[in-house]
Amino acid sequence: MENVTIMDHPLIKHKISRLRDETTGTNEFRALVEEIAMLMGYEALSDLPTEEVEVKTPIETCKTPVIAGRKLAVVPILRAGLGMVSGITALVPTAKIGHIGLYRDEVTHEPHEYYCKLPDPISERLIVVTDPMLATGGSGVEAVDFIKQHGGKNIKFLCIIAAPEGVKRFHETHPDVQLYVGCLDRELNKDAYICPGLGDAGDRIFGTK
Numbered sequence: 001m002e003n004v005t006i007m008d009h010p011l012i013k014h015k016i017s018r019l020r021d022e023t024t025g026t027n028e029f030r031a032l033v034e035e036i037a038m039l040m041g042y043e044a045l046s047d048l049p050t051e052e053v054e055v056k057t058p059i060e061t062c063k064t065p066v067i068a069g070r071k072l073a074v075v076p077i078l079r080a081g082l083g084m085v086s087g088i089t090a091l092v093p094t095a096k097i098g099h100i101g102l103y104r105d106e107v108t109h110e111p112h113e114y115y116c117k118l119p120d121p122i123s124e125r126l127i128v129v130t131d132p133m134l135a136t137g138g139s140g141v142e143a144v145d146f147i148k149q150h151g152g153k154n155i156k157f158l159c160i161i162a163a164p165e166g167v168k169r170f171h172e173t174h175p176d177v178q179l180y181v182g183c184l185d186r187e188l189n190k191d192a193y194i195c196p197g198l199g200d201a202g203d204r205i206f207g208t209k
Ligand code: PRP
Pocket: 077, 078, 079, 080, 081, 102, 103, 104, 105, 109, 111, 131, 132, 133, 134, 135, 136, 137, 138, 139, 140, 166, 192, 200, 201, 202, 203
């Protein structure tokens, strides 16, 4: 599928296996989410434009590349997407951070918005949306809808685990958005949880139930 990248790296695979383990505690879970986001961010940002600047080394003056052009905005989907932000800002410390608050109705599984604050103007930025889980795809699709309504154009979406149903819905609705998936799981269960998945990402990151 064009614009859909499934990660294939032993470090990401290993860390996702640790995430899945129900005995992995909150501290380790949080650290793993951050590390996976950093590894995925490294891949997703591999097409950032660079420009040559002049630098004086202790030996001589040379031309050498630095990141140029579009500025970055990281937009986590609250709550669970927050856990990925520090992994991306470790790579690009100057990134601005927006927030979109969505929760899934437990019965209908439909997303509901409760917060939206994005860097202004968003149209000139490369926008990296983060959410560890893409299940039905409803939350991801709605978050990108909001960003586009606010003028966002150049959007990448990073999720750690996705269900095939979510990838299909997301890609059909937003084929222009580059989707990066840490691992593509088997299916959704009747409660719209990803199988085998890792359970409720927000609860495991924040230690709530
Ligand atoms: C989870 C997850 C995604 C959403 C995925 O959030 O972090 O945002 O569900 O499901 P979907 O693809 O079917 O929309 P949740 O609504 O549980 O909120 P939380 O992050 O506050 O725990």
